[in-house]
Amino acid sequence: MKRIVTMGRGGTGKTTFVALIAKHFIESGITPLLLVDVDPDQNLAEMVGLDLSDEGKYTISELMMETFLEGGGTTVGVPPSERIESRIWEKGLYEGSTFDLIAVGTKFIEGCYCLPDAALKKALENLTKNYEYVLIDSPGGLEHLNRRIMTHVDDIFDVIGPSQKSFKHVERARRIAKEVGIGFNNFYIIAGHRVPTEFEEMVQEQVKQYLGKITYDKEVEDYVFKGKSILELPSSSPAYASARVLLERAGYK
Ligand SMILES: Nc1ncnc2c1ncn2[C@@H]1O[C@H](COP(=O)(O)OP(=O)(O)OP(=O)(O)O)[C@@H](O)[C@H]1O
Numbered sequence: 001m002k003r004i005v006t007m008g009r010g011g012t013g014k015t016t017f018v019a020l021i022a023k024h025f026i027e028s029g030i031t032p033l034l035l036v037d038v039d040p041d042q043n044l045a046e047m048v049g050l051d052l053s054d055e056g057k058y059t060i061s062e063l064m065m066e067t068f069l070e071g072g073g074t075t076v077g078v079p080p081s082e083r084i085e086s087r088i089w090e091k092g093l094y095e096g097s098t099f100d101l102i103a104v105g106t107k108f109i110e111g112c113y114c115l116p117d118a119a120l121k122k123a124l125e126n127l128t129k130n131y132e133y134v135l136i137d138s139p140g141g142l143e144h145l146n147r148r149i150m151t152h153v154d155d156i157f158d159v160i161g162p163s164q165k166s167f168k169h170v171e172r173a174r175r176i177a178k179e180v181g182i183g184f185n186n187f188y189i190i191a192g193h194r195v196p197t198e199f200e201e202m203v204q205e206q207v208k209q210y211l212g213k214i215t216y217d218k219e220v221e222d223y224v225f226k227g228k229s230i231l232e233l234p235s236s237s238p239a240y241a242s243a244r245v246l247l248e249r250a251g252y253k
């Protein structure tokens, strides 16, 4: 089992990259595959052509609210992580023919933060064990790291944008991930589609484990704008081809 996480500042192309990786794994027959959307904005489902509420599924936040705030104490004796885990299986996990998906969802409940987060962590640990690959899409910025939803991941892909701040982000992200105790094997850097090719050399000099750039692709822009699934991009898509090259450089087949 491998866990892959994206990171980066807002709008650098993280979610699109996750969708492109998912497309590659699906087309290579690498399953079972779980997609986890940690971003409160919940873009990932849409990018892979899914509407969770149409599927009758709830975000984990919604299920936590029900379980811990509205549910009361009817299941005394059952540990919180088990309670939430069974809810997630039943009402949170979308199970498709080529991938499964869960969304963490919106804000966490003020003042009732530690218990649900601990329960969520444990539940996710158990849930993710069943998959060959787990792809996690993070919100922009670094605050989410404090929640430590996953304590160990294999590879982090930090997608940078065309600014100096992106370089600073990389260093801070690496440091904070370590400080809060998130274990990882690799912290790869990827240049997002908006990083001009002529700056690639500079990027390479400034950061370790630089893998390359995601190619700008007008079709991707169109698909996202129209709400079409990235999974349906043609195999000839330049962005898709570049994502596959980056994965290969990171040691994936
Ligand atoms: N390879 C690409 N070529 C062209 N446009 C792209 C590409 N990848 C992403 N985009 C465009 O960039 C926009 C932002 O991409 P995306 O939503 O993946 O970024 P993000 O980093 O996940 O953003 P956020 O921080 O808000 O979650 C998309 O709306 C899409 O139009």
Ligand SMILES: [Mg+2]
Pocket (backbone or CB within 6 Å): 014, 015, 016, 039, 043, 137, 138, 139, 140
């Ligand atoms: Mg995103």
